[in-house]
Amino acid sequence: MSQQGLDRFRALFAEEAETRLGRLNQLLLEIEAADPPPDAIGEIFREVHTLKGAAAVVGFDDLSAYAHVLEEQLEELRAGRRVLDLAVVDSLLAAVDGLAQLISASLTNEDAAELARAIGPPLLDRVAAPAPRAAERVAVATHAPAAARPTPPEAAAPAARTTGPAEARAPSDVRATIQVSVERLDELVRLVGEAASANLRVGRLVHERLGPEATSATELVSLSRLLNELQERAMRTRMVPITTITDQLRRAVRDLARTLGKDVRWEVQGEDTELDRSVLQQLADSLLHVVRNAVDHGIESPEEREHAGKPSFGTVQLHAMQFGSEVTIAVIDDGRGIDVDRVRAKAARQGFDVDDLTDDEALQLVFRSGISTAPSVTDISGRGVGLDVVRASVEAARGRIEIHSERGVGTEMRLMVPTTLAVMRCLVVQADDQRFALPMHRVVVARDGAAATTHAEGRRIIWVGDEPVTVTALGDVLGHPGQAAPTGPIVVVNGTLQRHAFQVDSLVGQRDAVVKGLSGVLPRIDVVAGTSVEPDGSVLVVLDPPGLVERARNSTTKGSKAQMSDADRVRPHHILVVDDALTVRELQRSILERAGYTVSVAGDGVDALGRLAEGDVDLVLTDVEMPRMDGFALTRAIRERPPIANLPVLILTSLSSEEDRQKGLDAGADGYIIKSAFDERALLQAVDGALGAGR
Amino acid sequence: MRALLIPAGEDLYAVDTERVREVVAGPEPTVLPSAPRWVLGVINVRGEIVPLLDTAAMLGVGNSDQPAFAVVVRTAAGPAALTATAIPEFATLGTDLGVAALPGTVSRHRLGQRLVVRIDVDALVTLAHGEAPSVAVDAP
Numbered sequence: 001m002s003q004q005g006l007d008r009f010r011a012l013f014a015e016e017a018e019t020r021l022g023r024l025n026q027l028l029l030e031i032e033a034a035d036p037p038p039d040a041i042g043e044i045f046r047e048v049h050t051l052k053g054a055a056a057v058v059g060f061d062d063l064s065a066y067a068h069v070l071e072e073q074l075e076e077l078r079a080g081r082r083v084l085d086l087a088v089v090d091s092l093l094a095a096v097d098g099l100a101q102l103i104s105a106s107l108t109n110e111d112a113a114e115l116a117r118a119i120g121p122p123l124l125d126r127v128a129a130p131a132p133r134a135a136e137r138v139a140v141a142t143h144a145p146a147a148a149r150p151t152p153p154e155a156a157a158p159a160a161r162t163t164g165p166a167e168a169r170a171p172s173d174v175r176a177t178i179q180v181s182v183e184r185l186d187e188l189v190r191l192v193g194e195a196a197s198a199n200l201r202v203g204r205l206v207h208e209r210l211g212p213e214a215t216s217a218t219e220l221v222s223l224s225r226l227l228n229e230l231q232e233r234a235m236r237t238r239m240v241p242i243t244t245i246t247d248q249l250r251r252a253v254r255d256l257a258r259t260l261g262k263d264v265r266w267e268v269q270g271e272d273t274e275l276d277r278s279v280l281q282q283l284a285d286s287l288l289h290v291v292r293n294a295v296d297h298g299i300e301s302p303e304e305r306e307h308a309g310k311p312s313f314g315t316v317q318l319h320a321m322q323f324g325s326e327v328t329i330a331v332i333d334d335g336r337g338i339d340v341d342r343v344r345a346k347a348a349r350q351g352f353d354v355d356d357l358t359d360d361e362a363l364q365l366v367f368r369s370g371i372s373t374a375p376s377v378t379d380i381s382g383r384g385v386g387l388d389v390v391r392a393s394v395e396a397a398r399g400r401i402e403i404h405s406e407r408g409v410g411t412e413m414r415l416m417v418p419t420t421l422a423v424m425r426c427l428v429v430q431a432d433d434q435r436f437a438l439p440m441h442r443v444v445v446a447r448d449g450a451a452a453t454t455h456a457e458g459r460r461i462i463w464v465g466d467e468p469v470t471v472t473a474l475g476d477v478l479g480h481p482g483q484a485a486p487t488g489p490i491v492v493v494n495g496t497l498q499r500h501a502f503q504v505d506s507l508v509g510q511r512d513a514v515v516k517g518l519s520g521v522l523p524r525i526d527v528v529a530g531t532s533v534e535p536d537g538s539v540l541v542v543l544d545p546p547g548l549v550e551r552a553r554n555s556t557t558k559g560s561k562a563q564m565s566d567a568d569r570v571r572p573h574h575i576l577v578v579d580d581a582l583t584v585r586e587l588q589r590s591i592l593e594r595a596g597y598t599v600s601v602a603g604d605g606v607d608a609l610g611r612l613a614e615g616d617v618d619l620v621l622t623d624v625e626m627p628r629m630d631g632f633a634l635t636r637a638i639r640e641r642p643p644i645a646n647l648p649v650l651i652l653t654s655l656s657s658e659e660d661r662q663k664g665l666d667a668g669a670d671g672y673i674i675k676s677a678f679d680e681r682a683l684l685q686a687v688d689g690a691l692g693a694g695r
Numbered sequence: 696m697r698a699l700l701i702p703a704g705e706d707l708y709a710v711d712t713e714r715v716r717e718v719v720a721g722p723e724p725t726v727l728p729s730a731p732r733w734v735l736g737v738i739n740v741r742g743e744i745v746p747l748l749d750t751a752a753m754l755g756v757g758n759s760d761q762p763a764f765a766v767v768v769r770t771a772a773g774p775a776a777l778t779a780t781a782i783p784e785f786a787t788l789g790t791d792l793g794v795a796a797l798p799g800t801v802s803r804h805r806l807g808q809r810l811v812v813r814i815d816v817d818a819l820v821t822l823a824h825g826e827a828p829s830v831a832v833d834a835p
Contacts, residue, residue: 194742434726478728518727519737520772521746523824525730531737531744539725539739551729 006058010107013058015179017103020047024096026247029254032089041084044092045074051099055106062112063102070095070122077124088124090258093251095122182277185237192234193514196227197537238420239274242320242329245284246271249291253316256295263302263313264295270320275327276420282397283329283417285674286390290331290413291316293386298335298411308408310334325512327419332412338363338405363403367391368689388689389674392682398424398441424515426532426542428508429491432475435540437513437532442545444492444499446507451490462501464492472552474502478527495549502552515542526594527551546680550594573691574598578608578622578634579652588621588652591680592687605629609637612644619691624653624664632667639668648690652683696788696804700811701766702781703751703759709788709804709813710777714768718783722747722765722776732758733823738776740767750777753823754797754814771817788813798822 027044030036037043052067073095076082098119105112203220210217250266257264275283299305299314306312319330340362344354347365354362367387394401399417418425418441426437427446445464453462453471460471473486488505513532518525526547532540575597579585589599600617602608604626611617620638624631635649651664652673664672670690673682698709699718717740724736724747733752737744747765752758762778788804788811795803795812799819804811 190742197742436728516744519744519746519775521748521770521775521820522727522734523731525727527729528727531725533739533742533744537739539737539744541725541727543728 010058013054013060014103014107016054017051020051021096021100021103022244022247023047024099025093025251028089028093028096029247029250031084032086032254041074041078045071045078048074048099055103060103060106060112062116063099063106066102066116066119066122067099070099073122073124082124091122091124093255095124098122180237182238185234188237189231189234189514192227192231193533196224196231197533197535199224199227200535201537235420236274238276238278240277240280241271242273242275242280243268243271245280245287246318248284249287249318252288252292253295256292257299260296261301262295262299264299265313265315267315267317268320269317273320273322273327274419275417279397279399279417279420282393283399283415286393286415287318287329287331289386289390290415291318294331294333294335294411294413298333298337300336304336322419325419325425326416329415329417330412331415332410334410337407337409337411338366338403339407340405360404363405366403367401368685388685389672389682392685395681398439400441424513424532424542426511426513426515426540427491428511428540429474429489429504430506430508431473431478431486431502431504435508436474436478437511437515437540437542438491438493438545439515439529439542440510442493444494447490447492449486449488449490449503453490462490462492464499464501467499469499469501470552471501471503472555474504477502477548477552477555493545493549495546495553498549498553500549500552502548511540513540513542572596572598573618574600574616575687576600576602576608576611576617576620578602578605578620578626578631580604580623580626584623588683591683592621595684595687597687603627605631605634605637608634612638612641612647617644617647619648619650619687621650621652621687624651624660632663635664635667635669650686650690698786698788698811698813699766700784700786700806701750701777701779701814702783703754703778704757704780706751706756707806707809707811708750708754708800709786709811710766710768710816711813712785714770714816716767716769716774718779719765719767719776720763722762722778731823735762735778738765740774740776743774745774745776747776747778748820748823750779750814753777753819754799756797768816770820772820775816775820777814777816786811 024044024047027037027040027047031040048067048071052064052071055061055064055067073082077084077088082088099122101119102112102115105115199220203224206217206220246268250268253264253266294316295314299316300308300310302312305314315334317330317332319328319332321328340359343365344357344362347354347362347368350368352365352368354365357365367390391401394415394417397417399415401416402414403411404414405411425440427440427443428435428437430436447462451462453460455461456468461468462471463469469492471490474491475486486503486505488503489507490501490503491507492499492501511532515530515532517530518528527543528547529542529544532542534540575592577585577588577592577599578601579588580603585601585603589601592599600611602611605622606628608620608622609629612620620634622631622634629637631651631653635651638647638649639645648670649668650671650673651669653660653664661672661674671686673686697712699712699715701708701710719738719740722738724738726736727734730736733749735747735749738747739745745767747762749758749762759778759780763781764779764783765776766779766783767774767776786806789806790804792803792805792810795801797812799814799822800812801815801818802813804813
């Protein structure tokens with residue numbers, strides 16, 4: 001097979017393996033349920049067998065050998081020579097984890113043989129802790145019977161092997177689904193949209209020619225209806241049911257409950273609820289975190305529960321439901337609830353004014369960086385770098401998160417996200433003869449232009465609840481100054497950190513717009529998020545509220561600069577950005593400078609220490625993977641140097657495993673931002689939070 | 696060498712044929728607020744949003760206010776439309792007369808009594824960005 005051909009098959013294998021691993025995990029969890037499916041072990045056996053064969057075909061021999069040993073063990077179970085108990089399920093789950101690791105290593109060209117040695121063979125006759133670490137497995141494996149050792153790769157040659165019931169593969173291979181790249185689906189959605197707008201133009205033409213008769217042209221009406229339906233169906237092709245991630249959550253609940261010695265039941269409702277695949281992927285980590293939180297901090301021990309008059313087992317429920325173009329996912333536990341007074345006390349210590357907040361409002365403070373009520377820092381959660389990151393990633397999916405809790409009764413975490421990122425709900429406004437769209441999730445409220453406003457510090461102010469918000473004409477911010485001041489409605493939007501109000505000529509209406517980012521041909525325009533094609537073929541510019549607010553604030557502060565006395569001005573905080581990737585470094589620099597920080601940069605840990613020796617740095621924001629000295633080593637080096645030992649350090653990285661996070665925190669980092677959950681707002685909040693704590 | 700001629704005021708520029716996707720007559724751009732001078736806006740080319748770039752402004756030789764045509768070209772960063780002040784035509788370029796002076800151009804060629812300057816669309820776009828990299832905040 002040519003290298004190119006092999007690459008193509010390996011890509012296919014990656015897709016197939018993902019599906020099979022998902023199914024394996026699901027089957028193993030079903031075995032534990034009250035009424036397991038009749039031939040679950042048989043199906044597990046077949047999945048492993050198929051995976052083994054496929055791995056051999058694409059030349060992943062170590063993976064294939066590992067699967068072969070697992071297959072032999074499964075045969076023992078299937079033949080009834082081994083008893084299936086909890087410990088065996090633990091071992092099987094660990095073995096499936098091993099498969100996953102080997103698959104990922106094989107696909108990324110890592111040394112799979114080395115990894116296979118480190119993991120050890122997938123044996124069932126050892127009592128394994130849930131998901132044991134590699135080191136433990138090696139230790140156990142040395143005591144394993146020699147007969148069960150993995151077949152050496154050269155002896156395996158599994159492509160030619162015919163052991164195992166090959167005939168049994170047929171049913172699971174007949175699938176009603178195929179893999180289609182998202183790119184192709186996007187292209188489909190675009191073309192269908194284009195067909196719909198062409199139809200609209202034809203409709204207009206026919207109307208011009210035929211006059212009122214046109215309305216009776218049933219062909220045209222049915223074509224329009226068909227196209228609308230086609231458009232909606234095309235959109236739905238990107239949607240996947242929430243079940244795609246619930247198995248992973250169920251597994252997390254199970255493993256964690258077993259580790260903590262708690263009895264936890266897991267219930268899912270609305271698992272058919274569909275979400276855009278990219279939204280769901282963005283939420284997966286957040287949901288995992290929330291669910292683990294519920295088991296770790298929410299659910300009490302069986303003794304504690306009985307003492308409180310509750311059933312000894314706790315329940316964690318996941319409810320998903322769709323409301324219009326939004327999906328709500330609630331994670332509900334019947335545990336001890338959150339101590340609001342503790343949240344208040346902690347927030348007050350960090351300088352929040354908590355006196356006027358209701359209990360529910362005070363509870364929402366747990367999403368702020370550094371406020372966590374976990375009494376002790378455990379391996380699982382409670383590091384204060386949790387819920388703020390969860391909120392950031394929910395917001396990155398254009399959603400929002402709420403928490404409700406009652407002491408002794410339980411906690412409900414509610415995530416509300418749009419069903420799709422392909423379609424964005426927008427408020428369309430008119431300003432200076434052009435229409436603009438404002439993403440609805442950033443719009444706080446729209447008020448009548450005649451609403452009461454007042455003046456302060458040379459600016460126009462509108463009250464939004466108890467908060468004074470500055471009003472600017474949208475046209476002025478967009479670079480059409482000097483036009484007659486608009487008298488139309490005032491729209492209040494959320495920026496990155498502050499709110500701002502914009503007065504427009506009129507509100508046009510709401511739209512579900514398919515928004516495309518600006519072309520790479522264009523330079524970044526901070527006030528524009530993207531564009532969308534209207535049904536009539538015209539182009540609608542979608543504004544970026546954070547950029548807009550930033551620009552508006554800069555122009556208003558410039559206008560009132562004279563009023564700012566020198567005494568009010570403090571030295572801006574100085575941040576050292578350490579990253580070996582120029583693009584990332586410059587991106588962070590521009591975000592931080594726009595937020596008013598002074599920024600220096602360094603290419604790796606060694607550079608950074610040199611720069612720190614010059615003094616005056618208030619915070620370090622560092623990447624992990626870097627040449628010469630990585631982010632963990634840099635953090636440790638900072639903590640060891642007395643003059644800078646207390647300097648806040650934030651680690652920004654694409655490594656997202658619990659172990660890496662742990663490593664960062666062990667090194668002495670104050671916070672850990674995962675790049676996948678990274679956006680401007682999350683970064684600024686983390687920086688703000690760390691600076692606040694460091695003062 | 697075959698090329699598409701792009702008239703920009705008095706000047707005549709050329710783009711390699713294989714870079715040309717299509718020509719749009721009478722483009723009506725939607726203005727992007729606070730875009731640089733050389734970005735006239737975006738146009739809808741059969742459902743695809745394409746930036747309309749002012750050819751003369753990018754080359755630093757004036758600007759074309761009312762573009763009669765837009766030449767949609769393929770660039771490394773995606774499709775872009777370059778303005779033309781008169782109808783673009785195909786031509787075979789004669790001998791290479793050496794390096795052209797303007798940023799984003801590669802060579803000069805004689806065509807009858809006219810001197811045609813060949814554009815490198817990728818270089819033109821990159822140079823127009825100046826030092827500011829176009830890095831979007833990556834919403835994952």
